[in-house]
Amino acid sequence: MSNRNESAGNDKRSRILDAAQSLFLRYGVKRTALDDVVREAGIAKGTLYLYFDSKDALFAAIAERLCAEMLRNAEEAIASSSSITPRIVGCLDTYIGSMHRLTAQSPHIAELTESKQALATAIFSAFNRKWRDLLRKVLRDGGIERGDAVDMFWAAAVGALRTGDSAAKPYCARLTALTDVLVAGLRHSRPR
Numbered sequence: 001m002s003n004r005n006e007s008a009g010n011d012k013r014s015r016i017l018d019a020a021q022s023l024f025l026r027y028g029v030k031r032t033a034l035d036d037v038v039r040e041a042g043i044a045k046g047t048l049y050l051y052f053d054s055k056d057a058l059f060a061a062i063a064e065r066l067c068a069e070m071l072r073n074a075e076e077a078i079a080s081s082s083s084i085t086p087r088i089v090g091c092l093d094t095y096i097g098s099m100h101r102l103t104a105q106s107p108h109i110a111e112l113t114e115s116k117q118a119l120a121t122a123i124f125s126a127f128n129r130k131w132r133d134l135l136r137k138v139l140r141d142g143g144i145e146r147g148d149a150v151d152m153f154w155a156a157a158v159g160a161l162r163t164g165d166s167a168a169k170p171y172c173a174r175l176t177a178l179t180d181v182l183v184a185g186l187r188h189s190r191p192r
Contacts, residue, residue: 013051015041021062025106029059063120067127070094074134084142085179089172091135092157092179097171100161144186152182 019040023032034055038045052058077090132150139149146152156178164170 012041012043012047016043016048016051016058017062017065020058021065024059024062029055034058060120060123063123067123070098071127071130071134073098074131078134078138084138084183085176087138087142088135088153088179088183089175091131091138092153092175093168093172095131096154096157096161097166097168097175100166101168104166139186142183142187144183146186149182149186152186153179156182 016037020032020037023036023040027036032055034048035045037058038048041048052061073094074091077094078087080090081087135150135153139145139153157175160171160174160178164174
């Protein structure tokens with residue numbers, strides 16, 4: 001019985017998060033009221049408060065969910081290949097490329113990703129550390145030991161966004177070319 005209740009609870013929580021994220025993307029965090037989330041999720045107001053005691057808590061849960069999803073996608077991209085370039089490109093695209101594409105869908109996503117709220121800032125900082133550690137491991141496994149290598153690949157990924165279409169396929173093609181050059185150069189350089 002408890003499994004069924006837990007599953008129903010997770011479903012309601014997910015519905016609330018889906019509704020809030022949709023509204024936040026459409027109207028922004030500031031312009032979205034909790035009553036709007038209740039209507040969009042098709043739940044009673046009391047149900048919302050069983051899971052989230054404020055809009056800030058809801059906001060933080062969405063930020064947490066976005067970060068967990070990006071980290072999961074990066075891990076899957078890394079696991080999907082044994083070659084270093086596709087592993088690096090997959091990792092970079094799941095964070096930099098996908099976040100850029102999400103941002104392009106809504107001018108309000110910046111409120112979710114660049115919040116000055118302490119809780120969201122802590123969530124995004126922890127995610128950034130985990131993601132950088134993940135990329136660092138991929139690089140080390142590929143024979144790249146330089147301490148500043150993560151920053152170099154980060155810069156290449158951001159630069160690739162600014163040089164053409166940011167849709168996944170053309171972006172990843174440009175990023176693959178840049179990654180091949182960096183991998184070749186960094187494998188032959190001494191660690192710093």
